[in-house]
Amino acid sequence: MTLPGVATGRPKAGYDVVVVGAGVQGLATAYELARSGVTNVAVLDRSWPGGGASGRNGEMIRSAFSSREWAQLFDLSLRRFSELSAELDFNILFSPSGYLVLSTTDEELRRQDLVAAKQAEYGVQSEILDAAEVRRLVPHANPELARGGIFQRRAGFAHHDAVVWGYLRAAARAGVSVFSGVDVHAVLTSGGRVTGVRTDGGDIAADIVVNAAGAYSDDLNLTADVHLPLVKARLEMIVTEPVKPFLRCAVATPHLLGYCHQTARGEFVGGTELPGHDETDSLNTTYHMLRDMATKWVRLFPDLGGVRILRNWAGTVSQAPDLAPVLGEAPGVSGYHLSIAWVYGFMGAPAAGRLLAESITTGRVPAVMAPFEARRLIEGRSIAESTLVVTTDGRS
Amino acid sequence: MTSAHPDEPVAFTFEGRTLSARPGQSIASAILQSGTPVLTRSFKYRRPRGYTCGYDICGNCPVTINGLPGVTSCTTPVRGGEVVRRERGWPSTDRDLLRATDLMARFVPAGFQFRLFRSRPRLAHLAEKVMGRVAGAGRFPTPQAARAVRTRTEVDAADVLVVGGGISGCAAALGAAGTGASVTLVHPGRLGGRANARDSIVTHDRETAPAAEVAGRLASAVLAHDDIRVVDGFVMSYFETGMIPVVADGLVLECRPKHLVVATGSYDVPGLFPGNDKPGVVLADGVSKLLRVDRVVPWRRAVVMTDGGRGRPLADQLEQAGVEVVAIVVQRGAGASPEPGPGPADRQLDDERVLLGTVRAARGARVLRAVDVEVDGRVRTIRADLLCVALAPRPANDLALQRQYVTAGTTQTVGGGWAGADLSASTPGMSVVGSAAGWTSDDPDRAHAVGAAAGSGSGSTQGK
Ligand SMILES: Cc1cc2nc3c(=O)[nH]c(=O)nc-3n(C[C@H](O)[C@H](O)[C@H](O)COP(=O)(O)OP(=O)(O)OC[C@H]3O[C@@H](n4cnc5c(N)ncnc54)[C@H](O)[C@@H]3O)c2cc1C
Numbered sequence: 001m002t003l004p005g006v007a008t009g010r011p012k013a014g015y016d017v018v019v020v021g022a023g024v025q026g027l028a029t030a031y032e033l034a035r036s037g038v039t040n041v042a043v044l045d046r047s048w049p050g051g052g053a054s055g056r057n058g059e060m061i062r063s064a065f066s067s068r069e070w071a072q073l074f075d076l077s078l079r080r081f082s083e084l085s086a087e088l089d090f091n092i093l094f095s096p097s098g099y100l101v102l103s104t105t106d107e108e109l110r111r112q113d114l115v116a117a118k119q120a121e122y123g124v125q126s127e128i129l130d131a132a133e134v135r136r137l138v139p140h141a142n143p144e145l146a147r148g149g150i151f152q153r154r155a156g157f158a159h160h161d162a163v164v165w166g167y168l169r170a171a172a173r174a175g176v177s178v179f180s181g182v183d184v185h186a187v188l189t190s191g192g193r194v195t196g197v198r199t200d201g202g203d204i205a206a207d208i209v210v211n212a213a214g215a216y217s218d219d220l221n222l223t224a225d226v227h228l229p230l231v232k233a234r235l236e237m238i239v240t241e242p243v244k245p246f247l248r249c250a251v252a253t254p255h256l257l258g259y260c261h262q263t264a265r266g267e268f269v270g271g272t273e274l275p276g277h278d279e280t281d282s283l284n285t286t287y288h289m290l291r292d293m294a295t296k297w298v299r300l301f302p303d304l305g306g307v308r309i310l311r312n313w314a315g316t317v318s319q320a321p322d323l324a325p326v327l328g329e330a331p332g333v334s335g336y337h338l339s340i341a342w343v344y345g346f347m348g349a350p351a352a353g354r355l356l357a358e359s360i361t362t363g364r365v366p367a368v369m370a371p372f373e374a375r376r377l378i379e380g381r382s383i384a385e386s387t388l389v390v391t392t393d394g395r396s
Numbered sequence: 397m398t399s400a401h402p403d404e405p406v407a408f409t410f411e412g413r414t415l416s417a418r419p420g421q422s423i424a425s426a427i428l429q430s431g432t433p434v435l436t437r438s439f440k441y442r443r444p445r446g447y448t449c450g451y452d453i454c455g456n457c458p459v460t461i462n463g464l465p466g467v468t469s470c471t472t473p474v475r476g477g478e479v480v481r482r483e484r485g486w487p488s489t490d491r492d493l494l495r496a497t498d499l500m501a502r503f504v505p506a507g508f509q510f511r512l513f514r515s516r517p518r519l520a521h522l523a524e525k526v527m528g529r530v531a532g533a534g535r536f537p538t539p540q541a542a543r544a545v546r547t548r549t550e551v552d553a554a555d556v557l558v559v560g561g562g563i564s565g566c567a568a569a570l571g572a573a574g575t576g577a578s579v580t581l582v583h584p585g586r587l588g589g590r591a592n593a594r595d596s597i598v599t600h601d602r603e604t605a606p607a608a609e610v611a612g613r614l615a616s617a618v619l620a621h622d623d624i625r626v627v628d629g630f631v632m633s634y635f636e637t638g639m640i641p642v643v644a645d646g647l648v649l650e651c652r653p654k655h656l657v658v659a660t661g662s663y664d665v666p667g668l669f670p671g672n673d674k675p676g677v678v679l680a681d682g683v684s685k686l687l688r689v690d691r692v693v694p695w696r697r698a699v700v701m702t703d704g705g706r707g708r709p710l711a712d713q714l715e716q717a718g719v720e721v722v723a724i725v726v727q728r729g730a731g732a733s734p735e736p737g738p739g740p741a742d743r744q745l746d747d748e749r750v751l752l753g754t755v756r757a758a759r760g761a762r763v764l765r766a767v768d769v770e771v772d773g774r775v776r777t778i779r780a781d782l783l784c785v786a787l788a789p790r791p792a793n794d795l796a797l798q799r800q801y802v803t804a805g806t807t808q809t810v811g812g813g814w815a816g817a818d819l820s821a822s823t824p825g826m827s828v829v830g831s832a833a834g835w836t837s838d839d840p841d842r843a844h845a846v847g848a849a850a851g852s853g854s855g856s857t858q859g860k
């Protein structure tokens with residue numbers, strides 16, 4: 001069975017643009033390209049659309065970050081999320097129920113005023129909550145851990161498959177060809193310019209190639225002789241059997257390294273991490289992470305004790321040392337564009353797709369996107385963002 | 397509360413009523429016996445659901461027991477004193493007003509939520525909340541119930557882990573232990589598994605006897621063996637590094653055996669026809685278990701549906717229990733069932749109950765009242781309160797497949813090529829025995845030999 005929107009038959013010998021990866025990033029980019037008139041576009045994926053991290057993530061969406069760069073990029077995305085169902089003609093089940101970054105330590109409590117003040121400065125509205133307010137908002141949270149927080153009211157979560165399907169169908173309607181089961185082996189270049197891609201079914205010519213290959217984006221870069229300090233990392237999640245509605249907003253706890261929300265059906269969905277990332281591209285789940293998730297979530301929400309876990313799964317991403325995405329043309333290879341190193345790439349996709357498409361079609365890099373260009377990694381600059389639920393392995 | 401004498405009836409509370417049961421009989425069977433066929437409702441369309449498989453496979457029988465929601469009632473034994481209630485449905489599981497969702501199913505097809513309100517974000521958000529309530533989101537366990545299911549962790553150092561304690565699993569465990577290996581055998585509930593309710597004849601140690609008898613003998617030998625640890629529980633999953641956690645009462649056993657023996661048996665396959673989820677449509681092994689193990693007969697008139705040799709043994713079991721079997725529908729074009737039985741379909745033709753035809757529908761507003769059978773192009777409606785579905789079973793080889801999959805290392809590709817893996821032969825570190833390996837009849841001697849090879853291969857025989 002193929003998904004509606006996936007092309008039948010084989011790719012043509014050439015396109016104006018070839019996008020590698022039919023995750024949310026590649027599909028959003030292709031859709032935005034088509035919207036701005038570039039329709040001779042192929043999206044190639046060796047798996048099925050959304051089979052990568054885009055169908056395996058925590059679905060959480062916010063723009064209340066501590067750095068100007070993150071706040072501005074993700075605020076554009078958040079605004080896009082609220083108009084996306086209408087625009088794509090597909091209900092992506094965006095739920096603006098709010099997003100709480102929970103403060104559980106003295107350090108986080110001390111810093112939260114400062115972070116919120118910065119957010120106000122960037123034009124991102126957020127509220128500082130004290131212990132009593134947090135407990136009112138999340139009454140089932142363990143009071144020992146629910147000590148304060150920063151709450152973004154218009155943020156929340158959406159259905160990750162629906163976002164993929166919505167972009168897929170809308171891109172296909174606009175003329176984009178999305179192929180499943182096509183493995184890209186290399187990016188072809190000549191004299192510092194991209195010329196196409198080599199696939200398991202032969203070469204495909206294109207003056208513009210977009211790398212949106214998720215966890216495998218670094219492997220693809222190497223074939224084009226583009227060297228960036230990226231690593232693969234595995235992340236894991238659980239979903240429980242349905243319980244009564246007890247958690248309206250999305251919650252991230254940087255201290256526990258966890259993020260979670262409850263679906264409309266009542267399932268509790270959460271992921272955690274342990275310090276030091278799990279450098280592999282395996283999609284196996286692990287016993288120690290299952291235990292970590294069970295332990296941390298019952299600690300934060302004691303009422304979950306005794307509730308069964310229905311499923312758990314793993315997904316993989318690629319990460320830069322500063323955990324920020326890499327967006328824009330690759331250094332040294334003209335026509336080769338990157339939308340990679342996404343750790344928060346679900347929430348970032350609507351903005352990134354639009355910005356990258358704009359830079360491809362106009363040749364000008366939008367100001368919101370500029371800080372995320374690959375050059376920063378080569379020059380050793382990093383974007384300092386302090387409210388992420390990801391570990392850096394002490395490298396940034 | 398537990399009775400002193402093992403066969404003395406015990407009592408438990410079901411939605412305010414006191415029900416009596418034999419200790420060890422399943423909660424579901426006791427509820428059925430009391431005349432209540434609807435155990436729960438489906439999640440979205442609120443369709444009535446009842447006892448179907450009997451072996452914790454189908455998910456149609458969850459109830460709340462002592463404040464713990466979602467307990468599988470077909471495999472949970474009555475101990476006495478439990479407080480049991482059903483979960484979904486308002487005002488009750490029997491008469492659910494929200495069943496309207498099912499009656500309107502035509503207007504709310506699968507995936508309707510992606511089409512609704514796509515240009516009205518506020519309405520969409522509201523609709524989502526309403527759907528959440530309507531879908532009947534469950535409850536939290538009570539604090540006492542949560543405490544009662546708390547587990548501690550223990551490392552299990554056995555050389556060989558046998559998963560499944562039916563005829564094959566018990567025989568394999570004995571084989572492995574016979575080589576001096578230490579063995580842990582995991583099985584949910586009473587050892588013997590599906591064989592406990594079977595009438596087929598099994599050869600073991602050059603003697604033939606009914607399966608239930610052989611299962612009983614093997615189980616006693618296992619329980620009496622000093623080097624076999626028997627755990628009443630189930631395997632959580634197969635994880636990287638060979639970690640196989642076993643969940644038991646109050647305990648998670650972390651097993652990392654040198655050799656894994658998969659003896660997980662088979663699944664009954666449901667039939668494909670409208671109404672196949674109606675209470676009263678019951679899979680073959682579920683029927684046998686209710687009659688033979690739980691010793692409950694909640695039916696009067698049965699239709700048996702089969703694609704091979706399993707039909708007549710089931711019909712015989714039902715008649716022996718006093719249920720009138722009005723028809724045995726042998727599906728056209730079906731081959732012989734690989735299950736042990738009196739033979740292929742055509743051998744049943746001398747039986748006047750046999751109809752060569754196809755089940756077209758299970759009828760009844762809430763529970764099964766009649767079965768539509770098509771014979772020679774004409775559909776007949778046969779009144780019955782049981783439709784026993786006795787199709788060729790499917791190997792329950794999930795754990796074996798999972799090990800292959802995890803060991804191969806899963807990166808994301810289309811297909812993956814693991815589903816067709818050959819599980820019949822032993823691979824380093826794993827053997828599959830019995831119906832899990834696709835064996836078509838019980839063969840305890842062969843399973844014993846595989847177990848012995850596993851035991852001696854696990855490198856623990858030296859010095860013993
Ligand atoms: C457990 C987990 C939880 C997460 N939680 C969140 C969250 O709450 N919020 C959030 O915003 N983000 C979250 N993320 C991150 C987010 O999922 C990713 O950043 C995002 O999905 C990246 O999208 P993508 O399109 O770049 O990559 P992917 O979705 O991984 O897509 C890449 C695609 O490229 C294909 N591909 C790769 N190489 C090749 C090749 N050589 N040839 C052909 N095809 C190829 C793959 O098959 C794949 O389909 C989470 C991630 C995980 C794993």
Ligand code: FES
Binds near residue numbers: 451454468471
């Ligand atoms: S799970 Fe209990 S009847 Fe199927």
